[in-house]
Amino acid sequence: MENYTVDEYALCARFKSKRKKRRLIKEDFEKQLIELRKLEVNLWKKRRNLPLVPLEVPYQKGWQRNFKLRDDVARSSEASFYRELLEKINTWQFSPEKSFKRKKKRKRKHVYVENIQTVKEFSEWEWKSSKLELTEKEKVHFYKRERWCSNCKRYKIHYVFNEPWRYVLRVSPYMITHAKMVDSDLESQIQFIDNYIVNNHLRYKINRLIKGISHKWSYYEKENPKEISPIKNKSLQALYQQYVDEMI
Template sequence: MENYTVEEYALCTRFKSKRRKKRLIKKDFDKQLIHLRKLEVELWNKRRNLPLVPLQVPYQKGWQRNFKLRDDVARSAEAEFYKELLTKINTWQFSSEKSFKRKKKRKSRHVYVEKIQTVKEFSEWEWKSPKLELTEKEKVHFYKRERWCSNFKRYKVHYVFNEPWRYVLRVSPYMITHTRMVDSYLESEIQVVENYIVNQNLRNKINKLVDGFSRSWSYYDYENPKEKNPIKNMSLHALYQQYADEMIENHGK
């Protein structure tokens, strides 16, 4: 009778080798992580789809700015046409200041400049898309323009509205009248999943499995609790005081 090793015996039987067992355990754990991501997304969607509840006392949260028809255009015969077009190209901006100014650095000092706001422009892909809501009559009021894109390092085509003077900006208070309903049971489920992922430091591994790469968003930028340094966030005075207390204690012994 010949002598066989455990690995050789496993090859000719139904038993699994050690290497296959480890691979199956890792594969099963990866499936659990993928299922965990699906559960997390499902819970987020449930929270996002919760109904809105009206507030008893609405409150103002900054200011909003959008376009409206100019008064003389609103009284003209084509007012309905330009009003319908505005619903498709109108844009909104929000700011905490009514002046809608932003801080900008010029010549080593900060100045406040007004934010630029225009009606919507369409890219070449949007213009050729069948989902474009513009009619043929409305497309006549746009012209083709090439603009340098610093991100792609090339010129890109845009379709710009050729009569922007027909619309003027309107500033109004941005009022909060509704709030999202809070489901305490759903929030507890989300927190349980979140705590498990953070405590086990699984966020990067889940992103690697699902998306193919591990991204480090600021939203997911958590520190592994198992690797926390107890003296990382201590001040120099606290460290010196701790060192002095230890020296006194050792000297007393």
């Protein structure tokens, strides 16, 4: 009678070998991580689709700046044309200061310089796109301009509005009148999943399973709560155990 090893006997008897069992356990865990990622994305979508709720008392949060028609242009016969064009090329800027100045380091000193704002310019790709909202009459008021791009290290073509004097900047308070609705149950579910992934260092593994790579995205670069402070660690464990007990 021949002697067989355990793996050979398992293969003949159609039993699962130890290696196959470990592989099945690993595959099952990876499937659970994929499903967990899908659940997390669905919860994010639900939070993003929550409606806006009007505030009882609106408040001001800085200042906003955009363009408007100059007074003499608004009284002219072509006011409607330039008003419609402005809706397509208008730009907005937001700043906590009414002066709209930004801090810049110059000669080892921080100085405040004027923040330049212009109407929208179109790249060559946008200009040739079929989704461009400009009419043929409106395109006549733009000219081609080559500008050096420091990122691409080459000249790039832009289409610039040739009559910017027709518009002037308008500064107005930026008022917050609505706020995003907050769902406490939804937030607790998102935080529970995030704590599980962060505490067990599973974010990189999930990225590798979903996308094939495990980049260190800045959004996920968080410290492990277990390594921050033992006091915070105890409070986190108490909250975690309380949540588990409620779920059960």
